[in-house]
Amino acid sequence: MAHVFVMDNGACTIKAGYATGKEPRQIPNCIIKAKNERKRVYIGDQIDECKDRSSLFFLLPFQKGFLVNWDVEHQVWDHTFGKECLNITCKDTCIVLTEPHCNFLSVKDATDEVLFEDYGFASALRTNASALSAFGYLDANPDERCCLIVDSGYSFTHIAPYCDGRVIKEAVLRISVGGKLLTNQLKEWISYRQLQVMEETYVMNQCKEDVCYVADDFEENMAIARKRGAANNILRHYVLPDFLNVERGYVAMPGDSHDGEQILKLNHERFAVPEILFRPSDVGIDEMGIAEAIAYCIMTKCPEPVRARLFKNIVLTGGNVLFEGFRKRLETEVRSLAPQLYDVRLIQADQPITDAWHGGSKLAQSAKLKDMVVTKADYDEKGGWRICRERFDN
Structure with a gap:
C-alpha cells in the first residue's frame, strides 16, 4: 500500500502526519487575521509568525461541529499538504481522515470528492476520531x-x-x-465583571487552559470562593500578555507583584466553567x-x-x-x-489531544486497513460517492 497519511481533521486543530512518524503536527484549522497586520493572512500554523496575538479574527471551516466552509478548508489543507508544511505527494499517498459522528451526507460526499478529484489521493479512508x-x-x-x-x-x-x-x-x-463553548462562557463572565475580552478568543482560551479545573464538590468550592483573604485558596490572578515582554499569560498568586501588568482576578470562574460539562442546564442547555x-x-x-x-x-x-x-x-x-x-x-488516554491520530497510526500498520479504504481506481470505476458510502458508512 502507498504511504499512509493520518489526518485527524478537528474543528479546532488538525493533527496530521505520516503513520510512520512518532507524533503528528498540530495545525490550527482556521485562517487568522491580526488587528495590527491588516494585509497579512495567517493560514494554520503560520500564526506562530504573528508577534501580536491580541484581537485576532478567525475564519473557521467548521460551524457547530460540521464542515461548512470549503473555501477556508481548502486553503488550510493546501497549506497542510504543501511544501512549507508537511510536503505530501497525494498521488502516492493513502489518507486516513476523520469526520464527526452523524455527519451530513452532502458533507461526506463533498469530502470524498475533494480527496479524490481535487487532491488525487491514491486511496482514502473516511472515519470517526473515536473509531x-x-x-x-x-x-x-x-x-x-x-x-x-x-x-x-x-x-x-x-x-x-x-x-x-x-x-x-x-x-x-x-x-x-465543547471547548469553544467553555471559552466563550469564560469570555462573557470576565467581560461582564472585569474587563472587555470578547475579542480576545486566543488569549482567553489559553487562560481557560491555564487556570480552570473540575471541582470534586461544586457547592463546597463555591463556599470557599465566597471567603476573603487567606481563607480563599481558589482565587488566582492571571497576568495577561502584552506581546512585548510577556508572550503568553500566566497564573500568579494574589499576593504577587504585577507592576505595570494587566491582570484578571479569577475566583469561582475557575471551576464554574468546566462544570458546564457536567451540568449543561446551568447555562440553559437542556x-x-x-x-x-x-x-x-x-x-x-x-x-x-x-x-x-x-x-x-x-x-x-x-x-x-x-x-x-x-x-x-x-x-x-x-x-x-x-x-x-x-x-x-x-x-x-496518554495523549488525549492526539489519541485519535495515534490510533490511526496503529491502524495504518495493520492488515485491516487495505480492506477499509477506497482506491482512486475504485472511485473512478464504481460511481464515486456510491462506493464511498458503501465502504465508509457501513
Whole structure:
C-alpha cells in the first residue's frame, strides 16, 4: 500500500502526519487575521509568525461541529499538504481522515470528492476520531473486546460504544458542550465583571487552559470562593500578555507583584466553567451531563451482555479531559449512577489531544486497513460517492 497519511481533521486543530512518524503536527484549522497586520493572512500554523496575538479574527471551516466552509478548508489543507508544511505527494499517498459522528451526507460526499478529484489521493479512508481511538485502545489491550470512547473536543462531547471493532451506531450520543463553548462562557463572565475580552478568543482560551479545573464538590468550592483573604485558596490572578515582554499569560498568586501588568482576578470562574460539562442546564442547555449520558448510553442503548465490559473500559480523549480533576469527578459520578454489580474504570488516554491520530497510526500498520479504504481506481470505476458510502458508512 502507498504511504499512509493520518489526518485527524478537528474543528479546532488538525493533527496530521505520516503513520510512520512518532507524533503528528498540530495545525490550527482556521485562517487568522491580526488587528495590527491588516494585509497579512495567517493560514494554520503560520500564526506562530504573528508577534501580536491580541484581537485576532478567525475564519473557521467548521460551524457547530460540521464542515461548512470549503473555501477556508481548502486553503488550510493546501497549506497542510504543501511544501512549507508537511510536503505530501497525494498521488502516492493513502489518507486516513476523520469526520464527526452523524455527519451530513452532502458533507461526506463533498469530502470524498475533494480527496479524490481535487487532491488525487491514491486511496482514502473516511472515519470517526473515536473509531481510531477505539482501535488503538483495543489493539493495546487484546484481552478486551469492548470500550466506550468519551471524546470531549472543541465543538461537542461524543460518547461512542465499540464492540469487536464496530461502533454501536444507535447508542452514540452527543452533548452540545465543547471547548469553544467553555471559552466563550469564560469570555462573557470576565467581560461582564472585569474587563472587555470578547475579542480576545486566543488569549482567553489559553487562560481557560491555564487556570480552570473540575471541582470534586461544586457547592463546597463555591463556599470557599465566597471567603476573603487567606481563607480563599481558589482565587488566582492571571497576568495577561502584552506581546512585548510577556508572550503568553500566566497564573500568579494574589499576593504577587504585577507592576505595570494587566491582570484578571479569577475566583469561582475557575471551576464554574468546566462544570458546564457536567451540568449543561446551568447555562440553559437542556441536555444530560457527561456522567449521566455515559450511564444512559450503556444502560439504555447498549445490549445487556456488553454493559459490564463497557463500564470497565471507559476511555477519555479530547482536550477537555485535561482539566485537573476531570477524571476523578467523572469516575465518582459514573460510579454513583452505575449498578453496583458492575466495575467502573475510567482510562485517560496518554495523549488525549492526539489519541485519535495515534490510533490511526496503529491502524495504518495493520492488515485491516487495505480492506477499509477506497482506491482512486475504485472511485473512478464504481460511481464515486456510491462506493464511498458503501465502504465508509457501513
